[in-house]
Amino acid sequence: MKILVTGGSGYIGSHTVHELLNAGHEVVVMDNLANSSEESLRRVAELTGKQAEFHQVDLLDPEGMKKLFRDTRPEAVIHFAGLKAVGESAEKPLWYYQTNVAGTLNLLYAMEEVDCKTIVFSSSATVYGEPEEMPLTEKINMDAQSCYGRTKEHIEDMLRDLGASDASWNIALLRYFNPVGAHESGRIGEDPAGIPNNLVPFIAQVAVGRREHLNVFGNDYPTVDGTGVRDYIHVVDLANGHLKALEYLASHGGLHTWNLGTGNGYSVLEVLHAFEKACGKELPYKIVDRRPGDVAVSYADPSSALADLGWSAERDIDTMVRDHWNWQKNNPNGYEA
Numbered sequence: 001m002k003i004l005v006t007g008g009s010g011y012i013g014s015h016t017v018h019e020l021l022n023a024g025h026e027v028v029v030m031d032n033l034a035n036s037s038e039e040s041l042r043r044v045a046e047l048t049g050k051q052a053e054f055h056q057v058d059l060l061d062p063e064g065m066k067k068l069f070r071d072t073r074p075e076a077v078i079h080f081a082g083l084k085a086v087g088e089s090a091e092k093p094l095w096y097y098q099t100n101v102a103g104t105l106n107l108l109y110a111m112e113e114v115d116c117k118t119i120v121f122s123s124s125a126t127v128y129g130e131p132e133e134m135p136l137t138e139k140i141n142m143d144a145q146s147c148y149g150r151t152k153e154h155i156e157d158m159l160r161d162l163g164a165s166d167a168s169w170n171i172a173l174l175r176y177f178n179p180v181g182a183h184e185s186g187r188i189g190e191d192p193a194g195i196p197n198n199l200v201p202f203i204a205q206v207a208v209g210r211r212e213h214l215n216v217f218g219n220d221y222p223t224v225d226g227t228g229v230r231d232y233i234h235v236v237d238l239a240n241g242h243l244k245a246l247e248y249l250a251s252h253g254g255l256h257t258w259n260l261g262t263g264n265g266y267s268v269l270e271v272l273h274a275f276e277k278a279c280g281k282e283l284p285y286k287i288v289d290r291r292p293g294d295v296a297v298s299y300a301d302p303s304s305a306l307a308d309l310g311w312s313a314e315r316d317i318d319t320m321v322r323d324h325w326n327w328q329k330n331n332p333n334g335y336e337a
C-alpha cells in the first residue's frame with residue numbers, strides 16, 4: 001500500500017516508517033522538520049535498504065498540502081505531525097490549536113480532494129484527564145487537563161463528525177500511553193530538543209552525563225513507592241500497532257478507537273532502577289515537588305486492541321530501557337554529529 005506519513009521524520013514516525021518499509025509498503029513522508037531532521041530517515045534507509053520519499057511541507061500550508069496529495073496520491077495516511085509539549089501548550093495555546101487542529105483540517109481537505117479516506121491518528125492517553133478508575137478503557141469520557149490534550153480531543157471530535165457524515169471514511173484513533181525506547185540497532189531514537197519533559201529521555205541524559213541528576217516529581221502519591229505510575233510502551237511495539245490498525249481499516253470501514261499501552265504500570269523509581277541496571281551505574285536523583293497537572297497513576301486496558309487487531313505489546317520494561325540506553329550511548333547528542 002502507498003502510505004503518506006505526516007511527521008514521519010520524528011520519534012514515533014521514523015520508527016513507524018521503518019516498520020512500514022520492512023513490511024513492503026511504499027512510504028511518502030511529509031514533515032516541516034520543526035522538531036526532527038532528515039537524518040532519521042537516512043538511517044531508516046540504511047537499516048531497511050529501502051527509501052521513503054521525503055517532502056518538506058508544512059501542515060499549515062493548505063496549497064502545499066493539496067499539491068502533495070495530488071502529486072503523490074497515497075491510499076492511506078498516518079498522521080503524527082504536530083506539537084506535543086504540555087508546558088509549551090499552556091504558554092502558546094493559539095499556536096497549538098493552529099498547528100494541531102487547523103493543521104489537521106488542512107490535511108483532511110487535501111485527503112478529501114484526492115479521495116484518500118483512510119487515516120490513522122496519533123491521539124494520546126492524556127485525553128482521559130484524571131479519572132478515578134483504572135485501567136483506562138476507551139469508554140471513559142474525554143476530559144483532557146491541558147491545552148495540548150484538548151487539541152487531541154478536538155481532533156478526535158472532528159474525525160468523529162467526519163466519519164459520521166460520510167461512511168466512506170476509515171478512521172483509527174490510537175491513544176498512546178507513554179512511548180519510550182528505540183529501535184534495537186541504536187541507530188534511530190528519540191532526540192528531544194532542549195531539556196526533556198518526559199521521564200525516560202531525562203534519565204537517559206543523566207546516564208550519558210548531559211544532566212546532573214533526575215528530579216523526581218513527588219514521592220507522596222498513593223502508589224507502590226509514592227512516585228507516579230505510568231504505562232510505558234516500547235516505540236517499536238507502538239509502531240507495529242499502526243500497521244495493525246491500517247490492516248484492520250482495509251477490511252472494516254468506520255471509526256475505531258484503541259488504547260495502545262501494555263496494561264502494566266511502573267513507578268518513576270522502578271523505571272530509574274531498571275535504567276540503572278541497563279547502563280550499569282547508579283543514577284543520582286532528588287525528590288522535588290509534584291509537577292502540576294500530573295496524575296498519580298495511569299495505565300491502559302489494551303484488551304480492545306488485542307481483540308480487534310490481534311495486537312499486544314511484546315517488549316518489557318527492561319527491553320525498553322536497554323534499547324533507549326543503547327540509542328543514547330551511541331548518540332549522546334542525538335542526531336547531531
Ligand code: NAD
Binds near residue numbers: 035058060099
Ligand atoms: P515528534 O515531535 O518527534 O514528531 C512530530 C513531527 O511533526 C516532528 O517531526 C515535527 O517536525 C513535525 N511537525 C510539527 N509541526 C509540523 C507542521 N506544522 N507541519 C509538518 N510537520 C510538523 O513527536 P512524536 O513523539 O514522534 O509524536 C508523534 C505524535 O504522537 C504527535 O502527534 C504526538 O502528539 C503524539 N503522541 C506522542 C506521545 C509521546 O510521548 N511521544 C504520546 C502520545 C501522543
Ligand code: UD1
Binds near residue numbers: 124215217227268292
Ligand atoms: C506527559 C504529559 C502528557 C503527554 C505525555 C507523553 C504532562 C502533565 N503530561 O505525560 O500529556 O501525553 O507526557 O508525551 O506533562 N517525571 C519525573 N521527573 C521528570 C519527568 C517525569 O519524576 O523529569 C515523572 C512524572 O511525574 C510522571 C512520570 O515521571 O509520574 C512520567 O512522566 P512523563 O514522561 O512526563 O509522562 P506523563 O506525565 O505521563
